[in-house]
């Protein structure tokens with residue numbers, strides 16, 4: 001472009017959204033929502049050997065209002081679900097969610113009435129990391145996927161995607177064939 | 187233990203039956219559920235001063251659908267006794283023992299929560315583990331394994 005020709009390497013033109021997304025990508029502020037053993041593995045991810053700060057995501061904020069990436073690690077019991085939803089709602093937009101560990105992705109081996117079978121039935125999840133618990137490398141890969149998503153997706157696209165998610169959830173809750181046991185018996 | 191057994195058979199006659207467990211522990215099967223408070227009062231007066239646990243099992247295919255189990259401990263002399271009370275109905279009722287052992291209060295609430303067994307004369311019989319609006323009793327065998335995971339309760 002013209003300006004670049006005139007001023008040489010000192011200037012660089014791009015789209016505003018791309019510049020913003022690029023900045024966001026390298027300054028994710030995660031909120032660790034750790035409820036079980038996966039959160040213990042997360043300590044290793046943060047410590048010097050695996051060192052999450054290489055990805056600009058070392059500033060853990062335990063207040064949801066100051067963070068934009070929710071890392072959900074550990075078994076989410078059904079009684080914890082309202083808390084999870086509340087904390088998700090408290091985070092400022094734009095926000096992303098990583099589901100880390102089998103428990104969070106699908107209920108894991110807790111196939112039981114007391115455990116939420118995957119938090120994607122409650123809040124929109126962007127990246128799933130499997131494993132029980134996942135290796136730190138897998139955590140980091142998950143974070144890199146989030147970074148790619150942050151870079152690629154404009155905020156409008158993201159909003160549309162999340163709206164779609166809630167619509168689908170609404171549909172699912174009507175379609176379910178679940179009946180409480182009392183009704184089956186009586 | 188022999189003393190207790192002979193005392194029990196004397197007082198409760200046909201209502202009780204003894205069985206030896208695998209590790210030399212003794213089971214007492216109480217055939218008449220209405221006698222439960224009487225029996226536990228009797229045991230308490232005869233040294234069984236602690237109710238370790240109170241729980242239940244659901245056997246949907248047996249004649250006696252439910253079994254309420256009382257684990258008793260006597261500290262002096264050191265004895266353990268497991269009292270089992272088979273119940274026939276689908277939604278059974280049994281007398282509460284919380285007036286005899288205070289600890290039974292919460293145990294009975296838990297059994298009510300998980301199995302739907304009602305305890306008569308219980309001071310505060312409501313759910314203890316699941317939230318109040320929860321539907322069904324999750325440890326009954328006909329309860330779906332995963333339950334209802336789509337509907338949030340807040």
Ligand code: SF4
Pocket residue numbers: 036037038039073074075100101102103104108131132133134
């Ligand atoms: S996935 Fe495994 S390690 Fe992670 S919280 Fe569940 S049980 Fe623990």
